[in-house]
Amino acid sequence: MSEFDLNKALEKDLITRRELLRTAGRGAGAFSLAAFLTACGVGGTKGKEVTDEQAASIWDNATKNGVLSFANWPLYIDQKKVNGKVIHPSLDRFEKDTGIEVTYKEPVNENETFFSTIQPSLAAGKPTGYDIVVLTNGATLSKMIRLNYLTPLEHSYLKNFEQYAAPKYKDPSYDPGNEYTVPWQSGITGIGYNPKLTGREITSFNDLLDPEFKGKVGMFGDTLDLPNFAMAGMGVNPETSTPDDWTAAADMLTKQRDDGIVRQYYQQNYIKALSSGDVWLTMAWSGDVFQAQNSGSPDLKFVVPDEGGILWTDNMCIPAHAENPVDAITMMDYVYQPEIAAIIADWVWYITPVPAAQEIIANDLKDKAVAESPLVFPTEEMYNSTYRYRVLTTEEEQEWNATFEPIYQS
Amino acid sequence: MRKRLAPYLLIVPGGVWLALFFLVPLLVMLSVSTQTGNIEDGFSQTFHFQNYVDGIKQYAPQLLRSLEYGTIATLAALLIAYPMAYWIAFYGGRNKSTFLLLLLLPFFVSFVVRTLSWEFLLADQGIILGPLKDLGVLPNDFHVLATPFAVICGLTYNFLPFMALPLYVGLERLDRRVVEAAQDLYASKTEVFRKVILPLSMPGVLAGVMLTFIPASADFINASILGGPSTTMIGNIIQTLFLNNFDYPLASALGFVVMAVLLLAMFLYARRVGTDELKEFTT
Numbered sequence: 185m186s187e188f189d190l191n192k193a194l195e196k197d198l199i200t201r202r203e204l205l206r207t208a209g210r211g212a213g214a215f216s217l218a219a220f221l222t223a224c225g226v227g228g229t230k231g232k233e234v235t236d237e238q239a240a241s242i243w244d245n246a247t248k249n250g251v252l253s254f255a256n257w258p259l260y261i262d263q264k265k266v267n268g269k270v271i272h273p274s275l276d277r278f279e280k281d282t283g284i285e286v287t288y289k290e291p292v293n294e295n296e297t298f299f300s301t302i303q304p305s306l307a308a309g310k311p312t313g314y315d316i317v318v319l320t321n322g323a324t325l326s327k328m329i330r331l332n333y334l335t336p337l338e339h340s341y342l343k344n345f346e347q348y349a350a351p352k353y354k355d356p357s358y359d360p361g362n363e364y365t366v367p368w369q370s371g372i373t374g375i376g377y378n379p380k381l382t383g384r385e386i387t388s389f390n391d392l393l394d395p396e397f398k399g400k401v402g403m404f405g406d407t408l409d410l411p412n413f414a415m416a417g418m419g420v421n422p423e424t425s426t427p428d429d430w431t432a433a434a435d436m437l438t439k440q441r442d443d444g445i446v447r448q449y450y451q452q453n454y455i456k457a458l459s460s461g462d463v464w465l466t467m468a469w470s471g472d473v474f475q476a477q478n479s480g481s482p483d484l485k486f487v488v489p490d491e492g493g494i495l496w497t498d499n500m501c502i503p504a505h506a507e508n509p510v511d512a513i514t515m516m517d518y519v520y521q522p523e524i525a526a527i528i529a530d531w532v533w534y535i536t537p538v539p540a541a542q543e544i545i546a547n548d549l550k551d552k553a554v555a556e557s558p559l560v561f562p563t564e565e566m567y568n569s570t571y572r573y574r575v576l577t578t579e580e581e582q583e584w585n586a587t588f589e590p591i592y593q594s
Numbered sequence: 595m596r597k598r599l600a601p602y603l604l605i606v607p608g609g610v611w612l613a614l615f616f617l618v619p620l621l622v623m624l625s626v627s628t629q630t631g632n633i634e635d636g637f638s639q640t641f642h643f644q645n646y647v648d649g650i651k652q653y654a655p656q657l658l659r660s661l662e663y664g665t666i667a668t669l670a671a672l673l674i675a676y677p678m679a680y681w682i683a684f685y686g687g688r689n690k691s692t693f694l695l696l697l698l699l700p701f702f703v704s705f706v707v708r709t710l711s712w713e714f715l716l717a718d719q720g721i722i723l724g725p726l727k728d729l730g731v732l733p734n735d736f737h738v739l740a741t742p743f744a745v746i747c748g749l750t751y752n753f754l755p756f757m758a759l760p761l762y763v764g765l766e767r768l769d770r771r772v773v774e775a776a777q778d779l780y781a782s783k784t785e786v787f788r789k790v791i792l793p794l795s796m797p798g799v800l801a802g803v804m805l806t807f808i809p810a811s812a813d814f815i816n817a818s819i820l821g822g823p824s825t826t827m828i829g830n831i832i833q834t835l836f837l838n839n840f841d842y843p844l845a846s847a848l849g850f851v852v853m854a855v856l857l858l859a860m861f862l863y864a865r866r867v868g869t870d871e872l873k874e875f876t877t
Binding site: 296297300327330331399400405407441446447448449460461462578579582585589591592593594 | 633
């Protein structure tokens, strides 16, 4: 109890109060000045520009190290329980075939928050501890590309990708020429609903605005799906939308909220609310609804609304300064073999970028339900009714966030 | 000489600690709060005080809501904790320490886990609301989660020990002879409490209110787990600005606004209650 002792000291006039304050003040003054000066200006966090030669040299000097650290979203790779232990058959095959030992982790729950955990290392030019990270095409991924936080890919390692990836998943607008990323899985943002509760089939975005479903509608609380999906619902192509469209979409969503139609703005937990009946219809991701249908909620349905849904892609990429880039890119290419893609797609039920996996799932894995599901292998028609996310510049992103965040954070 | 130095030496550990981990970060934040820029090109000092104006303008509702929730939760905690602390201090007998341990027991479990268990308890079809709905006592669309009530309950529950402990200490130290004297002078039980015990326990109340009100108003866990779209508190906003938007200047500015408001509130409150009593309490 130093406070107590100090009081005693003061009482006994060992030091006067004023003296103490003066000395303390002087010390603090010196400190604060120094601190203030060093603190003036937070340096840009942009990584160094990587020239083609430098990029080539990353790959020239890199060798296979036999280890690899993989950061993915939860429940996003095939798994099996053997003797009470969870194993990943596709990763085991990879380890056997290549001799590379994989440390597989599931730390990604949200793009931004995950980025903020690795950003300090990247800004300091240090390895993040991950050799592959999976991120959705969107603001965070674009930001990482702009900041030079990703390692450019050496396409001579990507033979399977070139051969087996669907043309649709090559050369995307968010990463021309697949310079930094290759797709992991894709999905569609649409509407999930329980026809028993809604009492009718859901076909349109406007059903989410129907006062009949007051308090029974779920929406996403994010700045990615919520705005883009709403604009698609208004008949606007999000990719070419203008700030005026954003305001109009925000007004519509605000009205929907103020009318009491939205029960809650969800993150990953919307599917629980849909299964338990807390909400009757909700914005949803295709694979989640399919998984729920197969695990206790067979009534649930998923629909891409007439106005259109959003097709998004989660991408594998190698963070800058990764320690094992060759091992990483070997893995990225490995999963494009149709057999491996089939094993993964047959468990995660999202859209695989490898169309050849369909036959293997049907014939070798004998899983008709998955092979024939339009949610895993969408029809051309389904693809045609989807849009992509708006790609935002830094300035646009600030305005975008300021427009849409107040909807679910008010 | 040594005698003169001793008091300074005594404050060195605490002083260095405060300087390094409180003062320096605080000044850095102060500096950041008037900067402009973005995460890609960096932030530079432009003395852009507009950040404060923007922050207050944009987030006044959340700021006021935080103070409101904080105040209600503090009052609720006071009402719950006072009788509890009183009982332990006056009637706890030999088992006082056991009761105190029971009071502290929830602290052994992580804050987030405790809040998540509330989410489980209050769920729409959870173990409380589920049966009541099945019995028809409650309408089917009744829900507690995502309401201000749920958030305030969470705040009250989580910060209750911060209120109870200072109250207990205050009541425990109360000179019993004064109480006896009041009784000898024919004061009724109510009068003893109102005129002797309550005033003498005010320092404990003041400390408890401070320890509860400040963290409760700035909390973001309860609102994000138990709340809904219209229960966002200022802590949630600052968190989003920092971690999602990387808008460090606006987030820092808001941080300072919150600090200033809380300090002001506490200052006014302490003036009303009187700091002399607080001093008495600490020596």
